Amino acid sequence: MRRGTLDDLAAFAAVARHRSFTRAAAEMGLSPSALSHMMRALEARHGVRLLARTTRSVALTPAGERLLRSVGPALEDVARGLDALAEWRGAPSGRLRLTTFAYAARAILEPRLPNFLIDHPAVSVEVIVDDPLTDIVAAGFDAGIRFGETVERDMVAVRVGPDLRTVVVATPDYFARHPRPESPADLEAHRCVNYRLVGGGGLLPWEFARDGREIRVRAAGQLVVNDGRLAAAAIRAGAGIGYMLEDEAADDLAAGRLVQALDAWCPSFPGCHLYYPDRQVTPALRSLIDALRWREAPSPPCP
Structure with missing residues (x-):
């Protein structure tokens, strides 16, 4: 050569x-x-x-x-x-490339990645935020972060966030104008705020489960977006009924700005996981995994 x-x-x-x-x-x-x-x-x-x-x-x-x-x-x-070779120098170094999606970037990386970079000045990180699932090996990524249920089984997966739940919400004013749904089928009569998947182009289905029965609903609505923040703004303004992650709606629910529906139909699901191929892990990636790993809060002592 x-x-x-x-x-x-x-x-x-x-x-x-x-x-x-x-x-x-x-x-x-x-x-x-x-x-x-x-x-x-x-x-x-x-x-x-x-x-x-x-x-x-x-x-x-x-x-x-x-x-x-x-x-x-x-x-x-x-x-x-x-x-x-950083293993022989005693400190993690090198470049890491991560693929993730908008929610994980906000909930997982925003609060934890800056401190990792400060603690590991010899490690550089490139993060690509995109909705579609990515073949991390073919695309040259070291790791990805996605919901646990979407991670391929041949990958090593490490939990980096708690279990999550998706809830159906609207404003009190909206429910004053439209009867609150009692079952997923009732959503057909509502103005549903829908989210279009960026990669595949289809609408995100609203997924429900109860007593072993699973239902996927693609309800019609006046608004379709591919940006979660815009969808949430429309829901909070009373323009329709929405399908949101519970932790993103928690403050509005607690303050009464939003009201929940179909609670019994909304089970929890595996939260965010960092995943990577089953092969040698570099010291830089090992350090990032340790920084992002989800650790349950200790239970309060018994009185």
Whole structure:
């Protein structure tokens, strides 16, 4: 292999990942012009165009996409191998890439990740927040955070949050205008605020269970969104009846701003889990797992 080829390929992968010479150059510790020169030299050396450049963006050509599929996993393995050397230095270091979704980013990472970064200055973390489930091995992630029931069985899963429950809520004013539903079937007569899944494009089903019977409802409504905060704002304003995580509605329920319905139909389910492939864990990932791991609060002493 030609001297410097590994550096060129790592730089190419960074440009492909960021779709930007400026951001990739910052990651590599280079100037954008130096990085652009490296990419042109790589293309000239192999006689094929890898990147399609415009004044505003960078995209992969078909040849570039094929090269990335070939070398991307190998580059990730090299990075993990170098990160694993931290065991011999006595302190976690290296780069971690995580995939998660909006709720887990707010509930799990916002309160805990900053302290982890302060305590581990040699570890850098990239977090991609996206709703669709991701093949973390194929996409080059070290770990993901999702609800426990969605984690693939061939992954190692570590609980990082408590069990959760989804509840049906609306304002008192809304229920003054519309009869409170007594069963999931009654939702067909209501203005349901629906959430559209970003990846698959379908509506999030409202899931219920009681006495061993499970029901999935896709009720019609006046509003469909793909942003949880906007959905919650519409529910709190009385525009419809909504399907929310109980902990996100707790303050409004306690203050009487929202009222719950179908309580007996809303069981708990496994909360957030961090998951990763069953293979050698780097010291950096092991430290992050320990920082995020869910620890039950101790029970109060008996009187």
